[in-house]
Amino acid sequence: xxxxxxxxxxxxxxxxxxxxxxxxxxxxxxxxxxxxxxxxxxxxxxxxxxxxxxxxxxxxxxxxxxxxxxxxxxxxxxxxxxxxxxxxxxxxxxxxxxxxxxxxxxxxxxxxxxxxxxxxxxxxxxxxxxxxxxxxxxxxxxxxxxxxxxxxxxxxxxxxxxxxxxxxxxxxxxxxxxxxxxxxxxxxxxxxxxxxxxxxxxxxxxxxxxxxxxxxxxxxxxxxxxxxxxxxxxxxxxxxxxxxxxxxxxxxxxxx
Amino acid sequence: xxxxxxxxxxxxxxxxxxxxxxxxxxxxxxxxxxxxxxxxxxxxxxxxxxxxxxxxxxxxxxxxxxxxxxxxxxxxxxxxxxxxxxxxxxxxxxxxxxxxxxxxxxxxxxxxxxxxxxxxxxxxxxxxxxxxxxxxxxxxxxxxxxxxxxxxxxxxxxxxxxxxxxxxxxxxxxxxxxxxxxxxxxxxxxxxxxxxxxxxxxxxxxxxxxxxxxxxxxxxxxxxxxxxxxxxxxxxxxxxxxxxxxxxxxxxxxxx
Numbered sequence: 001x002x003x004x005x006x007x008x009x010x011x012x013x014x015x016x017x018x019x020x021x022x023x024x025x026x027x028x029x030x031x032x033x034x035x036x037x038x039x040x041x042x043x044x045x046x047x048x049x050x051x052x053x054x055x056x057x058x059x060x061x062x063x064x065x066x067x068x069x070x071x072x073x074x075x076x077x078x079x080x081x082x083x084x085x086x087x088x089x090x091x092x093x094x095x096x097x098x099x100x101x102x103x104x105x106x107x108x109x110x111x112x113x114x115x116x117x118x119x120x121x122x123x124x125x126x127x128x129x130x131x132x133x134x135x136x137x138x139x140x141x142x143x144x145x146x147x148x149x150x151x152x153x154x155x156x157x158x159x160x161x162x163x164x165x166x167x168x169x170x171x172x173x174x175x176x177x178x179x180x181x182x183x184x185x186x187x188x189x190x191x192x193x194x195x196x197x198x199x200x201x202x203x204x205x206x207x208x209x210x211x212x213x214x215x216x217x218x219x220x221x222x223x224x225x226x227x228x229x230x231x232x233x234x235x236x237x238x239x240x241x242x243x244x245x246x247x248x249x250x251x252x253x254x255x256x
Numbered sequence: 257x258x259x260x261x262x263x264x265x266x267x268x269x270x271x272x273x274x275x276x277x278x279x280x281x282x283x284x285x286x287x288x289x290x291x292x293x294x295x296x297x298x299x300x301x302x303x304x305x306x307x308x309x310x311x312x313x314x315x316x317x318x319x320x321x322x323x324x325x326x327x328x329x330x331x332x333x334x335x336x337x338x339x340x341x342x343x344x345x346x347x348x349x350x351x352x353x354x355x356x357x358x359x360x361x362x363x364x365x366x367x368x369x370x371x372x373x374x375x376x377x378x379x380x381x382x383x384x385x386x387x388x389x390x391x392x393x394x395x396x397x398x399x400x401x402x403x404x405x406x407x408x409x410x411x412x413x414x415x416x417x418x419x420x421x422x423x424x425x426x427x428x429x430x431x432x433x434x435x436x437x438x439x440x441x442x443x444x445x446x447x448x449x450x451x452x453x454x455x456x457x458x459x460x461x462x463x464x465x466x467x468x469x470x471x472x473x474x475x476x477x478x479x480x481x482x483x484x485x486x487x488x489x490x491x492x493x494x495x496x497x498x499x500x501x502x503x504x505x506x507x508x509x510x511x512x
Contacts, residue, residue, distance in 0.1 A: 018277065094382035115382070115383035117375045118375065127267075140413075143400075144398045164417055
C-alpha cells in the first residue's frame with residue numbers, strides 16, 4: 001500500500017523551542033508518530049500532541065542506540081500503516097544529520113519524504129555569543145567539519161584545508177578528538193594564538209562558551225567539562241564574541 | 257541617553273515566511289522601526305505591525321543602496337529615540353550578513369544588540385531539493401564561500417581549499433563571478449564531471465534548481481537566467497537532488 005502521508009524530516013533547531021521554524025512547529029503539532037535522537041531538546045518534543053507516539057531512536061531499553069537499519073525500518077513501517085510520521089533531527093537535518101541514508105531507504109520502498117530545514121548550531125552559537133561566522137577582511141569563508149567519522153576513527157582533512165587564516169573552522173561533535181584536531185591545525189601552520197571558542201549547548205538557555213587560543217584548545221575543552229553537545233570555533237572571528245569566559249579565568253577558578 | 261531597547265539583528269530566513277523562527281516572528285511583530293535589505297521577502301516584512309516604520313536600506317530614493325555608514329547612523333538614531341528597532345537580514349545574520357560592522361558601531365555608542373539566528377539559504381535549498389550538504393563517505397565537510405568581496409574584486413581561496421572532493425562547496429552571491437570560480441575549481445584539480453546545482457530563490461515557493469557538471473557551470477548559470485538570489489552547490493551530494501531540471505533538458509528547451 002502506498003502511504004497516505006510523506007515522512008517529514010524536521011530540523012529541531014539548536015536547543016530552544018522558540019528557535020524552531022513555524023513550518024517545523026506545524027509539522028510537530030500534527031505528528032502521530034515522532035522519532036527523535038537523544039540530543040533533541042525535551043521542550044521541542046513536548047510540542048507534539050499528547051496522543052503522539054514518541055520513539056527515542058537514540059536510546060534503546062538496554063542503553064545502546066538503535067542501529068540505523070532499525071530506525072529506517074521503523075520509519076517505513078509507521079508510514080505504511082498510514083501514520084503522519086515526523087523524524088526529528090537536532091539542528092538542520094541536511095548538515096551532519098545522516099538524513100540521506102534514511103531518505104534513500106524510504107524512497108526505494110515507495111515512501112515519499114519532505115524535509116523542513118532548521119537553524120544549525122553554528123548560527124545559534126554566533127547569535128547567542130554575538131560574533132559573526134564570516135567577517136569582511138577577517139574571515140571570508142567558513143568550513144563546517146565533524147569529528148565523527150563512519151567507523152569511529154578520526155577523519156581529518158588535509159593540512160591545506162585547515163591552514164587558511166581567512167577560513168573560520170566550525171567543528172561539530174569533535175570534543176572527543178580535540179587533541180588530534182589541535183595538533184593538525186597547528187601542524188598546518190595556523191597561528192597558535194588564533195582565538196578559539198568552546199561552546200556548550202549552543203542556542204539553549206543554559207548555553208555557555210569559553211574562549212582561549214588554538215595552542216591550548218585541548219586543555220580548554222578538558223577544563224570546560226561540558227555536559228551538553230559541544231561546538232568548537234577556530235578563527236579570528238572568535239575574538240569578537242561577547243558573554244564568554246576566557247580561559248585564564250577558568251584556570252584560576254579550577255586552581256582555587 | 258541610554259536606549260530603552262536593544263537593537264535586534266533578526267534572521268529573516270531564506271524566503272518563505274513560515275521558515276522564520278518563532279523568536280524572529282515575535283521580534284518582527286513588536287518592531288516599531290524595521291530596517292531591511294532589498295532581498296528580504298516581502299511576505300516577512302508585512303508581518304510587522306501596521307504602525308511600524310519600514311526602511312529599505314537596500315534602496316534609496318535615487319535607486320542606489322544606502323552606504324553602510326548611513327545604515328549604522330539610522331540604527332543608532334532610532335534606538336536612541338527609544339524605539340524598538342529590528343534590523344532584518346536575509347537568511348542568517350551571522351553568515352555573510354555584515355552584522356559585525358553594525359554591531360560594533362552601535363556598541364561603541366552604548367547601544368546594546370541582540371541577535372536572533374535564521375535558516376541559511378544552503379539549508380533551505382538542501383531541504384527543498386531533497387539533498388544533504390554532507391553525506392557519510394561522500395562529503396564529510398562543507399565550505400561556505402561568497403563571490404562578493406570588499407572592494408568588488410573577486411576573492412577566491414587557494415586551490416587547496418577548492419580541490420578536496422570530500423568537501424561540498426556552497427557559493428553565496430557568486431553568479432556574477434561564476435566564470436572565475438569554474439576556472440579556479442577546475443584548475444585546482446576537481447573532477448570536471450562533479451555534479452553542480454544552480455539554485456534560484458532557495459526556500460521560496462518559486463524556488464527552482466538546475467543541475468549540471470562542473471565543466472559547464474558558467475553556461476548553466478547563464479542559461480538559468482535567474483531573477484531571484486542564487487546559490488551554487490559544487491559536490492557529489494548534488495547528484496542526489498530531486499525536483500531539479502538537468503542541464504541537457506535546459507539546452508533542448510532554449511534551442512527549441
